[in-house]
Amino acid sequence: xxxxxxxxxxxxxxxxxxxxxxxxxxxxxxxxxxxxxxxxxxxxxxxxxxxxxxxxxxxxxxxxxxxxxxxxxxxxxxxxxxxxxxxxxxxxxxxxxxxxxxxxxxxxxxxxxxxxxxxxxxxxx
Numbered sequence: 001x002x003x004x005x006x007x008x009x010x011x012x013x014x015x016x017x018x019x020x021x022x023x024x025x026x027x028x029x030x031x032x033x034x035x036x037x038x039x040x041x042x043x044x045x046x047x048x049x050x051x052x053x054x055x056x057x058x059x060x061x062x063x064x065x066x067x068x069x070x071x072x073x074x075x076x077x078x079x080x081x082x083x084x085x086x087x088x089x090x091x092x093x094x095x096x097x098x099x100x101x102x103x104x105x106x107x108x109x110x111x112x113x114x115x116x117x118x119x120x121x122x123x124x125x
Contacts, residue, residue: 023059024080024081024084024111025114026076026109026110031070036102040102040104041065055083071107
């Protein structure tokens with residue numbers, strides 16, 4: 001079911017539903033072979049965010065880290081697949097620079113279409 005135009009995505013937040021169009025998410029998984037403090041992931045996220053915010057079409061960043069696994073999953077949200085792909089080369093250079101600085105290894109980077117999200121009170125405190 002391939003299509004050049006993505007269908008709108010409905011995002012429920014408590015009592016109301018918002019419509020998003022064509023949100024694209026790049027998911028990068030990293031592994032820490034040196035058992036560094038999990039706070040390094042927070043520092044990396046704080047360093048990446050200002051740079052990412054300068055890219056037109058960047059929508060947000062979420063980082064999920066596991067102390068037990070020594071891994072971090074980074075979700076970067078984009079206005080569309082086209083926006084993410086347009087800036088892919090620069091993003092990959094920046095990603096490699098950051099991961100090198102904090103001594104983690106990139107396992108994979110994969111893109112996904114956002115098809116459903118319900119973040120409850122996280123979206124409207």
